[in-house]
Amino acid sequence: MQVHVRSEVGKLRGVLLHRPGKELESLTPQYLDSMLFEDIPFLEQMQHEHDMFAKVLQDNGCTVLYLEQLLAEVFEDERLRHEAIALLVESSPPFSQDLRRVISDHLASVGPAALASYCTCGVLKSEFDDHISHRNLSYYIRDAYPYYVSPLPNLYFTRDPATVIGNSLTINVMHTQSRRRESYLHHLVASHHHLFSDNRTISGHTEGRSIEGGDILMISPTCAAIGCSARTEVWAIEAFAHRMMKPVEEGGEGLQEVLVIQIPFTRAYMHLDTIFTMVDRDKFCIFGGVESSLRIFRMRRGTKGTLRITQPDDLSEALAGSLALPAVDIIRSGGNDPIISVREQWNDSTNTLAIAPGTVVTYRRNTVSNETLVRRGLTVIPISGSELVRGRGGPRCMSMPLWREDI
Numbered sequence: 001m002q003v004h005v006r007s008e009v010g011k012l013r014g015v016l017l018h019r020p021g022k023e024l025e026s027l028t029p030q031y032l033d034s035m036l037f038e039d040i041p042f043l044e045q046m047q048h049e050h051d052m053f054a055k056v057l058q059d060n061g062c063t064v065l066y067l068e069q070l071l072a073e074v075f076e077d078e079r080l081r082h083e084a085i086a087l088l089v090e091s092s093p094p095f096s097q098d099l100r101r102v103i104s105d106h107l108a109s110v111g112p113a114a115l116a117s118y119c120t121c122g123v124l125k126s127e128f129d130d131h132i133s134h135r136n137l138s139y140y141i142r143d144a145y146p147y148y149v150s151p152l153p154n155l156y157f158t159r160d161p162a163t164v165i166g167n168s169l170t171i172n173v174m175h176t177q178s179r180r181r182e183s184y185l186h187h188l189v190a191s192h193h194h195l196f197s198d199n200r201t202i203s204g205h206t207e208g209r210s211i212e213g214g215d216i217l218m219i220s221p222t223c224a225a226i227g228c229s230a231r232t233e234v235w236a237i238e239a240f241a242h243r244m245m246k247p248v249e250e251g252g253e254g255l256q257e258v259l260v261i262q263i264p265f266t267r268a269y270m271h272l273d274t275i276f277t278m279v280d281r282d283k284f285c286i287f288g289g290v291e292s293s294l295r296i297f298r299m300r301r302g303t304k305g306t307l308r309i310t311q312p313d314d315l316s317e318a319l320a321g322s323l324a325l326p327a328v329d330i331i332r333s334g335g336n337d338p339i340i341s342v343r344e345q346w347n348d349s350t351n352t353l354a355i356a357p358g359t360v361v362t363y364r365r366n367t368v369s370n371e372t373l374v375r376r377g378l379t380v381i382p383i384s385g386s387e388l389v390r391g392r393g394g395p396r397c398m399s400m401p402l403w404r405e406d407i
Contacts, residue, residue: 001063001195003402005164006221008278009354010404011061016158017054017399018067020046020388023121023151031145035153035178039390046387050156053361053383053398060355060381065402067158068116070189075112080192082108084119087184092123092149102128103148119185122151154179157393158400159273160212160231162186165224165244166253169196169402171203175210175231202251205243209236214271214397216240219278221406222256223322227272230265241299241307259322261315262295268346273396275350279378280358281407282325285369287345288332291315298322331376333369344369348385351394355381357407361395363388 001014020043027040054064075081085107089100106128107118125148154160161182163170169190174180190201215227224244226237237260246252261272269275275287295311296318302308312318319328333349334341341349349369352360362370364382373380383395 001065001199001402002167003164003169003196003199004167004406005218005401005404006166007404007407008217008219009280009357010407011357012057012353012355012401012404013061014063014065014403015057015399015401016065016067016070017050018120018156018158019050019054020156021068021120022117023153023155026122026147026151027153036176037153037391041387041390043387046390049384049386049388050398053388053395056361056381056383057355057399060359062355063403065195067155067185067189068120070193070195071116071119071185072113073194074188074192075115077192080188081112081115084115084188087181088119088123088149091181095148099128099148118149119181120152120155122147123149150178150181152179152182152185154391155182155185156388157214157391157397158186159393159397160214160271162190162400163213163216164400164402165216165218165255166221167248168200168202168253170205171201172212172216173206173208173210173236174212175233202243206236206239209233209239211236211240212271213400214273214393217272217276217278219259219319220323222254223259224255225259225261225272225319225322227276228260228262229269229271230267231270238299238307242305245301256300257322258299259318260297260299262297264290264293267392270392271397273351274348274392274394275345277350277352277354277396279331279352279354279360279373280329282323282327283329283331283358283376283378284319285331285333285350285352285360285373286315287350288334288336288341289338289345291332329376331372331378333366333372335368335372337368340368347389348392348394348397351396353395353399363394365389 024043171187212231215232217225219225241258244253244255279285298310299307334344344366349366354360359379361381363385370380
């Protein structure tokens with residue numbers, strides 16, 4: 001599959017998903033905050049909702065790939081299995097060398113599919129009780145955390161760890177420790193799966209500073225909008241701009257500008273796409289409750305490798321200028337009702353996924369926001385999300401576009 005994304009709204013032809021699995025069964029009340037969840041989801045219903053989401057994409061002409069299946073195929077390579085096992089063990093707390101050896105030996109004894117499952121679901125302490133011949137004090141006085149290697153319950157939000165920019169697949173740096181391993185799994189697939197062998201993978205371009213896919217919107221072939229948020233750092237945005245504004249022959253994607261949108265640094269608005277998404281060639285959906293607090297910056301290439309930064313006064317004018325349009329239409333979620341818009345934003349009303357110009361997938365529960373979009377000429381495809389939404393993400397968060405048609 002040749003990756004290619006130069007728009008937020010071009011017809012979606014290929015996407016990477018992760019079906020929620022056993023990693024969600026790790027969630028208990030005392031670890032919800034560290035695992036970035038608000039509540040404990042009902043996994044069976046969650047999987048049903050995710051399957052219906054995938055079916056909507058397939059019914060609309062999109063090829064759906066699943067991360068765990070691709071990982072299992074990558075792990076047919078023995079060298080890559082050993083590399084992944086070493087990373088899993090090294091990323092765990094500093095247990096004894098004997099215990100590390102036991103864990104490594106067990107992981108080395110399982111097949112590719114089982115190892116892929118360990119990468120996503122973690123390694124339970126209780127699973128190794130029968131494998132430990134020499135039981136040291138830590139076996140008897142065990143801390144409450146039940147895992148040697150933590151699970152990845154946020155993995156079904158495939159949007160964040162990697163992003164396709166033009167014809168390059170960029171590996172992002174996650175802000176929280178609980179999600180760092182997700183980027184490595186995406187890197188394994190992007191760099192070693194035969195489907196992506198003809199593509200360019202870019203990693204390390206932000207020098208360890210965090211930047212997440214929920215903050216990256218390709219609004220045109222020459223312009224990316226980047227959210228400066230609680231999860232995406234200023235220095236990472238500058239590094240992204242420096243790299244992506246280079247010509248293709250110099251390792252970039254030839255972007256002409258990066259539009260930076262600074263949003264409030266709060267959990268409720270963790271990424272730009274939780275308050276702002278593109279829904280058509282000239283239409284955007286926004287949560288009006290933060291509109292007055294946004295700050296806009298335009299970055300273009302300066303002289304001698306510098307960035308030239310200006311500060312537009314108005315988001316609408318900035319977007320219209322970046323798209324070379326006379327004007328754009330900004331649609332406020334919740335019908336501009338202050339109570340409804342706040343309630344529905346909490347349930348990801350603005351986290352829409354465009355699958356074609358003017359056609360978006362949304363959560364059914366956000367009825368007023370959906371009706372508002374329809375009245376403004378959009379085609380809305382609603383999906384159930386009563387359990388999916390508990391992880392604080394919507395259809396855009398749950399999908400990583402690999403290939404969109406140009407518009």
